[in-house]
Amino acid sequence: MLQLQFTKDTxxxxxxxxxxxxxxxxxxxxxxxxxxxxxxxxxxxxxxxxMHELIFDILTDLVSAFMLRxxxxxxxxxxxxxxxxxxxxxxxSEDKADHFxxxxxxxxxxxxxxxxxxxxxxxxLVDMEWKFGVTVGTSELQKVGNTFLQLKxxxxxxxxxxxxxxxxxxxxxxxxxxxMERAKASMxxxx
Amino acid sequence: xxxxxxxxxPSKDAVRQLCADSFPSGAPESxxxxxSTAGTLSVSxxxxxxxxxxxxxxxxxxxxxxxxxxxxxxxLFPKSFHPSLKILITKIMLEHSPTWRNEALxxxxxxxxxxxxDWRVDMKTASDSVSRxxxxxxxxxxxxxxxxCLRGSGxxxxxxxxxxxxxxxxxxxGLGRIRDQxxxxxxx
Numbered sequence: 001m002l003q004l005q006f007t008k009d010t011x012x013x014x015x016x017x018x019x020x021x022x023x024x025x026x027x028x029x030x031x032x033x034x035x036x037x038x039x040x041x042x043x044x045x046x047x048x049x050x051m052h053e054l055i056f057d058i059l060t061d062l063v064s065a066f067m068l069r070x071x072x073x074x075x076x077x078x079x080x081x082x083x084x085x086x087x088x089x090x091x092x093s094e095d096k097a098d099h100f101x102x103x104x105x106x107x108x109x110x111x112x113x114x115x116x117x118x119x120x121x122x123x124x125l126v127d128m129e130w131k132f133g134v135t136v137g138t139s140e141l142q143k144v145g146n147t148f149l150q151l152k153x154x155x156x157x158x159x160x161x162x163x164x165x166x167x168x169x170x171x172x173x174x175x176x177x178x179x180m181e182r183a184k185a186s187m188x189x190x191x
Numbered sequence: 192x193x194x195x196x197x198x199x200x201p202s203k204d205a206v207r208q209l210c211a212d213s214f215p216s217g218a219p220e221s222x223x224x225x226x227s228t229a230g231t232l233s234v235s236x237x238x239x240x241x242x243x244x245x246x247x248x249x250x251x252x253x254x255x256x257x258x259x260x261x262x263x264x265x266x267l268f269p270k271s272f273h274p275s276l277k278i279l280i281t282k283i284m285l286e287h288s289p290t291w292r293n294e295a296l297x298x299x300x301x302x303x304x305x306x307x308x309d310w311r312v313d314m315k316t317a318s319d320s321v322s323r324x325x326x327x328x329x330x331x332x333x334x335x336x337x338x339x340c341l342r343g344s345g346x347x348x349x350x351x352x353x354x355x356x357x358x359x360x361x362x363x364x365g366l367g368r369i370r371d372q373x374x375x376x377x378x379x
Binding site for chain 2: 121167170172177179
């Protein structure tokens, strides 16, 4: 049983085989591989690079092994050395492990920020639109001069968004602004 | 506008009460009001209903055009109208105008009104994908009253929203711009 830093679970054999297969790449190939993988993690998009079919199949396995790797490492906030140690345990050669762990610590801040950004948010506020105006007249009163503020909040509920509309009078608006400024001051204390 | 000159009006209070009762939008159609008025004034129900309708039209006309001077209201009465009754009704209408105006303003159609709002700042310490973090987040809870129901008994619906620090900053930017524009408009 391999003792690894990034996960307490036992890895399937295929994963450690895949990692050992990494040794088959020469330096240049490995460097571009790590580059592609980190780019993929930083910007999850369709991977669209010219690849030989055979290599592509191997890489698919490796990519999924790596993904497991990355997420596992983020979980335990591992340092560069620990990452390197794990790779060596998995049978990756020294210089490749070195290169990879260096890339890791380089990209770590961005990767962790991304992971935090994907943390669960309940009813996340996506957008806020507003308009304010003056009521000129109504069916009851020919001449009025009241200011009103209308807000439209776009909230993400699961996969869809919901719009919430509301109207505020001026005193309510100033109160709302004041409360939000207090909330921001409170948040600023923590960062 | 035609009026019944009701020389049989029992007291000033009865007139005052009648003016107040005839103001609400449902008053001209209410048979119950017509019947109780008929009883108070000793007239037929039909006559009472016409009287209520006339007073209703008068009060709403005064409100709509925002008539504040007695002279503006006195000219509305027909020439043959009882003079002291005319003055009494005018006085009562002017007395009630501010209340009626506020009532009309608060009952006007609008989007759901914000009734209450509170917030709280939480600190996220862990999640299933990150085992340790210290990320502040803000939760805002708003209660809005659906104005399609009667004011006061409106259905309150409530919405809770979560904002990250960036979202809150952006929101405050927007709110600040609103405040600046409001002060420009107010300054004019």
